[in-house]
Amino acid sequence: MFKSRATRPFVVLLVLALAAAAAAVGATPAPAATAKATPIKLWFTGGEQFSVVDRTIQTLSTTALPTVNALLRGPTTQEKARNIATQIPDGVKVVRLTIDGKAAVIELSPAFLKGVPPAAADRTAAQEITLNARLGQVIYTLTQFKEITSAKVLSDGHLLSLQSPKTQTKTAAGTLGRKDFTKPSTPPATVGSGPATPAPAPAPAPAATARQLQQRLADLGYLPADAVDGKAGYRTTQAVMAFQAWQGLDRDGVAGPLTRQKLQQASRPKPGGRGPSRRIEVYRAKGVALLISSGKVVRAIHVSSGGPATPTPTGSYKVFRKELRSWSVPFSVYLPYASYFNNGIAFHEYADVPAFPASHGCVRVPAPEAPGVYAFASNGTTVVVI
Template sequence: MLVTLLLAVAGTLVVDLEPSAAPGLPAAVKITQVVTAPKTVDVGFVRNGKLVRVERVVPRGVAPRMHGLRELTQGPTREERARGLRTAIRPGVRLRSLRSGQGMWLANFSRSLFGPGSDQTVRTRLAQVTWTLSRLGGPQEYAAVSAEGRLATVLRLGVRPGAWHATEGEKRYLYSTRGIQLRLWQLGYLSGADVTGSLDYTTSQSLLAFQGWEDLSRTGTVTGETQIALATADRPRPRDRGAGRRVEIHRDLGVLLLIEEGEVFRAVHTSTGTGGITPSGSFRIYRKEIMSWSVPFSVWMPYAAYFVGGIATHQYPHVPEYPASHGCVRLPEGEAARVYRFVEIGTPVHVF
C-alpha cells in the first residue's frame, strides 16, 4: 500500500479505492497507469505540388525545433513515398544551426539547400522550410535562411515565398536582394517601403551604415563578410539608453543613430568632418532650416539641423564611406529629411 501511495504522488498511477464486498476486509485497489503522449512536430512535404502535413515523433531529449527541420532534410520515408509524398530538398542537405531572436528564426543550412534546381524548385524548398518553422509556434514572424553562415534570404512565416530571384555573391554563394533588404529593415537600417528587390541608392547607403557599424569594409554592396554578418547581427545599441529622443553620431564608424526611449529607431550612413574636425561632445539642436545657405562654402544645405556653431546635419549629394566634410554631418538623400523630422529644438546630440 505504501508503494502504491508513493507512485500515486509521483503521478505515474491513478488509484481508485473501492469498498470490499465483505465488511472488515481490505479495500480493493484499482490501478491505472497514466501514459504520457509523445511530443510531435509537423513537417511539410509535397504531394501534387501542394504542401502536406506529416507528423513526426520527437525522441526524448531532442529539441522539437531541431528535430522538425532535421526530419525535413531527411525527406519522406519509403512508406510515405509510396503514398505519393515528395520533397524538393535535395539529398544531403543538412541543418547546421537553428536559433531564435528578435521575433524571427535564424536557420543555417548546408550550401546544397540552394544547389542545382530551377527557381521554382528552390522556391518550393524554401516554402517547406518556412512552413515547418511556422508549425513550431512562438512569436516568430520571419525566418532568416542562411547557407554555411551566409544570409541568403528572409521570409515571412505563414506566407508562401515569392518567386526566387537569386544573385550570385562572393564564392558563388546565392542571395536574394529582397531578402537582404528585409534583413536591413529588421535591423533598423532601411524602411519597409524601400524593400523593392532592387539594389538601389537607398539600399547601398543602408549597407554602408550596416558595414560601418559592424566594422566591415564599407563598399555599399553585398560582400561575403556582409552576408555572414547579416545572418547573426543584432540591431545597433546606443551608448545612452535614457528616455526621450536623442541622436548619436559615431564619426569613426560613419553612422548616425536615431534613438527613442533607449532603442535605435534608425541607423543612417554619414560622413563627418575630415581630420576629426567635427567636434565630439554633447550638444542640442538649436536651429532647423529646410533649406540653409552656407556662407563660407556658398552651397545650399537641405534639411539642416544645427547643433554646435555652424555645424549641422544636412543632405548632401556625395556621402562617401570616409570623413570628407568641412565639419558638418553629411546625410544621404531621403535620410536627411528623416533626421530633420525626427529632431526638434533641444533634442540632445552626442558625438563620439
C-alpha cells in the first residue's frame, strides 16, 4: 500500500503523544504540600489590657490567614481558666485577606460589628471603646509578621476607623498600625478621665437634712468624715448606692423613706471573706468594695465589676502594679488610679459606675473615691473577689 511522505510527521507525533500519555499514567504524582508546625502569638484581652497567648498551629503556604482564624475562634478552655478573654464576638469569619506590600486588607463578616453601629457617627463612646479593642486584637495579631506593618479592616462593607487616642477624635477610616494604639505623648490635664459623664445627682436636700444624711453615712463607713459638708451631690449619691446595695435595697442613690429607716437601724458592714487583717473585699453581686484594716471595715464603696461577658474572676489575689495614669492599649483609654491585682484587671477610676456589673473585668471606682482606694491598695495588698 502506498503511503505519502506527508503523513509520516503526523504518525511520529501521534506515537510520541501516546508514549507520553502512557508514561504519565504510570508516573508518580508530585508530593502534596506538607503542613508544618508554626509558633504564633494571639492578642486576647484580660481586664482592660492585652493578654498575649503563645500557640503553635499547622500552616501550609501562608501563616497570616490561619493565625487570624485562630484569633477569631477565641481563647481555649484552658486559657479562659487563666482569665483570658476576647472582645471579638463569636461567629466572626474572614471573608477576604490580601497583602499588598506591607499592608494587609482584611474583610470580616458582619458579626464583627455586633452591638456596634457600622457608621462612626452613630456610635456611643462605649461602643467606640469596644470597637477599638476588637480592632486592636486584629491589628496586633496581624502585625506580628515582619511582612505586615499595617492593615485595613472592613466589616459589612464598611472600612473601620479608630478613635484616636492622641486627639480623642475619630480618625479618617484607613490603614491602621500599632502606632495608632500608643499612649498619647501628652496626658490629660487632670488625672480623672472617662468616656461617660456621671449621672446627675438628685435634687439637693436642705442643708441640715443633707448633713444629717452624710454624717450617718460617714458613721457607717460609706463616706469619709471630710465629705460631710451639707452639700449632697455625686459622692453622697454613690455612698447611698453602696449602702442600699449592702442592705439589699434597690440602688437608685436616693435616700427615700425606706433607705433612711434602714440607715437608722444599720451597723457598719462586717467582712465576710477570709484573708489577712488588711485587705480589700469585692462583692460583685452587691457592687460594693470593703476596705479592711486590722480586721475592721474602714470604708464601704460603691463599685461596678465585670459584666456578664467578662466577669471579674472570684478568688484571692494581690496588688502587683500601680499606675496613676494607666493606659489601656486595646481600649485606647486612660485608667486613672489603677491598682492591678489579676493580669490586666485593676481597680481604677471611671466616670460611669452603674448599679450593675458593666466593665470588661476591672473594678470601676467613682472618681471621688478613686484616690482613696489607690492609696489603700498598696503593692502586696490582698484582694478577695466574692
